[in-house]
Amino acid sequence: MRTGASSNSARYDVIVIGAGIQGLSSALQLALRGRRVLVIEKDGPGRHASGVNAGGVRSLWRHPAEIPLARASLEIWRNIEKLLGTDCRYHSNGSLRIAESDHDMARLDERVAELAGLGYEHEEILGQNALRALVPDVAAHCRGGLYSRDEGSASPFHATWGFFERAQSEGVTFLIGNPVSRIERVGAVWRVHAGANRVEADVLINCAGAWGGELARMIGDDVPLEMEAPTMMVTQRVPRFLGPVCGVVSRKLSFKQTGDGTVLIGGGHRGFVDRDAEIATPDPRKLALSARTVSDVFPMMRDVPIARTWCGIEGMTPDHLPVIGPSVAAQDAFHAFGFSAHGFALGPIVGCIIADLVTKGDAELPVAPFAADRF
Amino acid sequence: MKADVMVIGAGPAGLSAATEAARHGLKVMLLDEQASPGGQIYRALARNTPPPAGAPDILGEDYWRGRPLLDAIDQAAVEYVPGATVWTAETDPLTVGYLKDERSFLRAARSLIIATGAYERPVPVPGWTLPGVMSAGAAQILMKAGGAALNGRIVLAGSGPLLQLVTCQLLKSGAEIAGLLETTTTKDYLAAARHLPRALRARDLLRKGLEMRRTIKASGIRVHKGVTNLQCHGKETVDGISFESRGKPDRIEADLVLLHEGVVPHVQMSRLLDLSHEWFEPQRYWRPVVDEWGETSAKGVFIAGDGAGIDGARAAEASGRLAALQAAAQLGALPNAERDEQAGAAFAQKAKEQRIRPLLDHLYRPPAHIVCPEDPSTIVCRCEEVCVRDIHACMETGCDGPNQLKAYSRCGMGPCQGRMCGLTVSELMAKQRGVTPDEVGYYRIRTPIKPIPLSALAAMEADEEVVAS
Ligand SMILES: Cc1cc2nc3c(=O)[nH]c(=O)nc-3n(C[C@H](O)[C@@H](O)[C@H](O)COP(=O)(O)OP(=O)(O)OC[C@H]3O[C@@H](n4cnc5c(N)ncnc54)[C@H](O)[C@@H]3O)c2cc1C
Ligand SMILES: Cc1cc2nc3c(=O)[nH]c(=O)nc-3n(C[C@H](O)[C@H](O)[C@H](O)COP(=O)(O)OP(=O)(O)OC[C@H]3O[C@@H](n4cnc5c(N)ncnc54)[C@H](O)[C@@H]3O)c2cc1C
Numbered sequence: 001m002r003t004g005a006s007s008n009s010a011r012y013d014v015i016v017i018g019a020g021i022q023g024l025s026s027a028l029q030l031a032l033r034g035r036r037v038l039v040i041e042k043d044g045p046g047r048h049a050s051g052v053n054a055g056g057v058r059s060l061w062r063h064p065a066e067i068p069l070a071r072a073s074l075e076i077w078r079n080i081e082k083l084l085g086t087d088c089r090y091h092s093n094g095s096l097r098i099a100e101s102d103h104d105m106a107r108l109d110e111r112v113a114e115l116a117g118l119g120y121e122h123e124e125i126l127g128q129n130a131l132r133a134l135v136p137d138v139a140a141h142c143r144g145g146l147y148s149r150d151e152g153s154a155s156p157f158h159a160t161w162g163f164f165e166r167a168q169s170e171g172v173t174f175l176i177g178n179p180v181s182r183i184e185r186v187g188a189v190w191r192v193h194a195g196a197n198r199v200e201a202d203v204l205i206n207c208a209g210a211w212g213g214e215l216a217r218m219i220g221d222d223v224p225l226e227m228e229a230p231t232m233m234v235t236q237r238v239p240r241f242l243g244p245v246c247g248v249v250s251r252k253l254s255f256k257q258t259g260d261g262t263v264l265i266g267g268g269h270r271g272f273v274d275r276d277a278e279i280a281t282p283d284p285r286k287l288a289l290s291a292r293t294v295s296d297v298f299p300m301m302r303d304v305p306i307a308r309t310w311c312g313i314e315g316m317t318p319d320h321l322p323v324i325g326p327s328v329a330a331q332d333a334f335h336a337f338g339f340s341a342h343g344f345a346l347g348p349i350v351g352c353i354i355a356d357l358v359t360k361g362d363a364e365l366p367v368a369p370f371a372a373d374r375f
Numbered sequence: 376m377k378a379d380v381m382v383i384g385a386g387p388a389g390l391s392a393a394t395e396a397a398r399h400g401l402k403v404m405l406l407d408e409q410a411s412p413g414g415q416i417y418r419a420l421a422r423n424t425p426p427p428a429g430a431p432d433i434l435g436e437d438y439w440r441g442r443p444l445l446d447a448i449d450q451a452a453v454e455y456v457p458g459a460t461v462w463t464a465e466t467d468p469l470t471v472g473y474l475k476d477e478r479s480f481l482r483a484a485r486s487l488i489i490a491t492g493a494y495e496r497p498v499p500v501p502g503w504t505l506p507g508v509m510s511a512g513a514a515q516i517l518m519k520a521g522g523a524a525l526n527g528r529i530v531l532a533g534s535g536p537l538l539q540l541v542t543c544q545l546l547k548s549g550a551e552i553a554g555l556l557e558t559t560t561t562k563d564y565l566a567a568a569r570h571l572p573r574a575l576r577a578r579d580l581l582r583k584g585l586e587m588r589r590t591i592k593a594s595g596i597r598v599h600k601g602v603t604n605l606q607c608h609g610k611e612t613v614d615g616i617s618f619e620s621r622g623k624p625d626r627i628e629a630d631l632v633l634l635h636e637g638v639v640p641h642v643q644m645s646r647l648l649d650l651s652h653e654w655f656e657p658q659r660y661w662r663p664v665v666d667e668w669g670e671t672s673a674k675g676v677f678i679a680g681d682g683a684g685i686d687g688a689r690a691a692e693a694s695g696r697l698a699a700l701q702a703a704a705q706l707g708a709l710p711n712a713e714r715d716e717q718a719g720a721a722f723a724q725k726a727k728e729q730r731i732r733p734l735l736d737h738l739y740r741p742p743a744h745i746v747c748p749e750d751p752s753t754i755v756c757r758c759e760e761v762c763v764r765d766i767h768a769c770m771e772t773g774c775d776g777p778n779q780l781k782a783y784s785r786c787g788m789g790p791c792q793g794r795m796c797g798l799t800v801s802e803l804m805a806k807q808r809g810v811t812p813d814e815v816g817y818y819r820i821r822t823p824i825k826p827i828p829l830s831a832l833a834a835m836e837a838d839e840e841v842v843a844s
Contacts, residue, residue: 044779051782157782157783235829236789236790236826260785279649281465281821281822282821282822284463284465284470284472284481284822284835285481285835285837285841287822287832288479288832288833288835291829291830291832291833291835292833294829294833295829295830295833301829302828302829302830302833303828303829303830304828304829305790305826305827305828305829306823306826306827306828306829306832307788307789307790307792307823307826308788308792308821308823309821309822309823310821
């Protein structure tokens with residue numbers, strides 16, 4: 001792994017822990033605002049959730065607290081090439097939540113009413129015919145859907161790598177292959193021990209994903225976080241049949257066709273996590289569950305072979321909202337972790353929020369719901 | 376219901392393991408994806424009969440020698456499931472998932488014996504993906520599967536005992552052989568020579584090898600030695616193969632080109648289970664680390680046969696028996712003293728078969744120009760059409776391992792699950808980085824090790840013991 005420059009006891013403005021999309025985006029935005037930034041990563045950039053997720057860039061069906069962030073992030077995704085010099089394979093094919101019953105349709109009505117109350121209009125209800133027109137291969141029993149047309153998906157690998165490369169070219173230093181094992185406060189300075197290195201900075205950012213809880217504890221914050229392993233499967237290539245990224249209202253499913261024709265199937269079934277080896281493995285029983293949902297909702301998929309499966313390790317908070325904001329116990333430290341299986345889409349905006357918090361002491365977007373002391 | 380011993384693969388290793396385990400009163404299940412038992416060497420044996428006296432015996436006496444193994448499995452109390460493709464496995468608790476008749480099953484077991492054998496090392500030379508180019512083993516499968524005559528001018532290229540065997544079998548079948556291009560060099564002969572004394576103690580194996588050489592020589596077919604720079608040519612299908620022999624460029628017209636550079640252990644299953652592996656330098660492959668009984672780094676999980684390292688069919692048979700004896704002892708069906716007594720003959724047979732291996736391993740060392748192709752346009756990953764040049768380009772932008780390469784280039788992400796490119800990718804990256812393939816590592820293998828239709832996955836039937844999770 002290329003490591004930028006390595007350093008033994010250098011001094012930075014900001015140290016970011018974790019080179020997932022949150023850490024990389026934060027590092028880039030801080031560098032763009034003139035800060036000298038070091039990113040410390042124990043494995044590799046995008047090695048965990050950020051590099052292996054489903055790539056859904058969605059505001060649809062999100063918790064209302066996340067909507068302003070998701071919408072603002074979407075603006076960046078749409079122009080991602082300007083920021084990163086790569087399009088990250090971002091495609092705006094819309095996202096869709098399919099209703100399988102009257103009960104599901106009623107939930108869609110409730111959702112749209114709730115959003116209207118908050119002043120949002122981007123989620124629209126589709127009736128059965130409109131649904132069929134949008135996704136002709138959907139099963140006959142499906143009643144309708146909720147659609148947000150101006151969003152889509154990107155390639156997690158290309159996006160994460162894009163942030164990594166851009167951060168490097170903006171002068172961010174990387175210390176890769178070094179786990180942070182200890183953090184000390186020495187006067188007004190953070191001293192971080194990572195592998196054989198000892199580095200210092202004025203400000204500390206915890207973007208350690210599923211390990212964010214551990215890192216938070218190192219600076220005195222107690223945030224409950226579970227490590228979980230959402231599962232993905234991918235099929236062999238099939239001729240193009242599907243535009244939007246699809247979910248189902250009452251079952252766990254996320255379903256989309258990639259540019260190369262393979263179909264990505266996810267949706268939150270959990271695999272096994274080996275905490276020590278930091279490896280997650282799919283559970284065949286859960287794969288079967290997912291396969292059942294897919295063959296119910298998209299019967300034409302039945303004969304398509306599953307080619308590969310995998311899991312990513314992700315940090316889940318009790319309310320499934322991320323932790324974004326200042327440390328409770330310490331000065332000059334901020335968190336952005338625990339994205340609870342839907343943080344990829346938020347990556348671009350989280351970097352801006354963190355950079356604002358560090359440089360201006362405040363964020364333009366409402367981040368109070370994500371406070372570290374809410375639990 | 377939970378099996379005491381689950382055996383995967385019904386080749387000589389799996390057949391003898393299942394038979395032996397059943398002999399000790401254990402509940403045994405034997406899964407194999409083929410329609411009939413026999414594995415690679417005895418493929419389709421149950422459906423073939425020896426030729427009448429006087430007619431040429433194309434497949435040879437070693438083939439018919441598998442009969443007793445098939446008879447034994449017929450009589451043993453073994454639940455043998457043909458046409459069952461294993462697509463997943465887990466340790467702790469031991470679980471095996473297979474696909475049969477468009478349904479998937481998840482079964483629990485107390486011991487697992489993996490006897491999935493070997494497969495032919497991919498031979499990535501320019502043009503190897505052209506129709507009309509296949510492996511020597513694939514041609515042999517056609518012969519075993521019902522004597523489909525191989526028509527047209529055939530050229531065989533590469534090295535290894537199986538290449539010699541298939542050449543002889545083709546000669547007997549009356550096929551038209553336009554050439555045999557051996558990549559073995561004088562240097563290989565010299566390196567092998569020091570292993571000759573040990574091989575002399577496996578006289579009949581040595582004799583068979585020499586006999587094959589004599590048959591080939593006597594046939595008068597065109598043979599080139601020390602061949603390099605192999606390239607298959609053709610537009611729609613192959614029409615010829617060019618090469619250099621002792622520095623001189625040459626070309627032979629051909630309708631069928633058979634490539635072969637030895638066989639390597641199937642490590643998909645052992646990688647999936649995350650067992651320990653070691654790099655075997657003489658033959659440049661990975662093999663799972665096993666003890667004398669074939670037990671791996673996971674308790675109760677055994678590898679028998681060529682899947683643990685290439686020792687040949689007779690050794691495979693012995694190692695299957697050894698794994699079963701140890702499994703029986705671990706499951707309390709056989710006191711250790713009796714296990715040791717009954718294991719004696721199998722240990723002796725295995726040791727005897729292994730005597731010739733150092734000679735073969737060094738004589739038929741896969742050449743560097745094959746394991747690590749240099750021509751930038753050579754395709755490495757057939758499924759996703761990734762070539763040498765693409766891999767080098769990815770490495771230049773910071774990609775330094777096989778798993779990362781998948782994300783960069785889709786290399787290894789096709790239906791074969793990386794079996795056809797895995798070794799080549801590790802070799803190429805090792806060379807570029809100036810380290811050993813072992814340092815570079817291999818693809819991480821995940822479920823499913825064989826593609827499984829969505830509907831079969833959806834229709835999963837699981838043992839009671841394995842549903843809870
Ligand atoms: C193509 C080929 C042809 C060969 N021909 C000869 C020959 O003619 N003479 C000779 O001496 N040696 C031959 N060999 C060498 C061979 O390795 C033998 O030494 C011998 O067959 C090894 O026995 P085994 O039991 O270890 O494995 P094998 O005989 O290879 O048996 C393994 C069995 O496992 C099954 N299997 C593998 N993966 C799965 C899965 N996922 N699910 C279910 N079943 C699975 C296969 O179908 C196969 O039946 C050949 C090898 C190959 C690859
Ligand atoms: C299978 C799957 C599918 C998903 N699908 C989607 C989707 O479609 N859309 C969506 O928006 N989100 C999705 N997500 C969620 C999304 O991937 C994550 O929320 C997001 O990537 C989190 O980014 P991160 O930077 O916080 O975490 P990570 O990518 O995990 O990065 C954290 C990094 O911190 C490093 N680290 C941890 N501890 C230390 C230490 N002590 N020292 C040094 N480094 C350390 C880790 O090695 C890691 O690289 C999915 C997640 C998974 C697993």
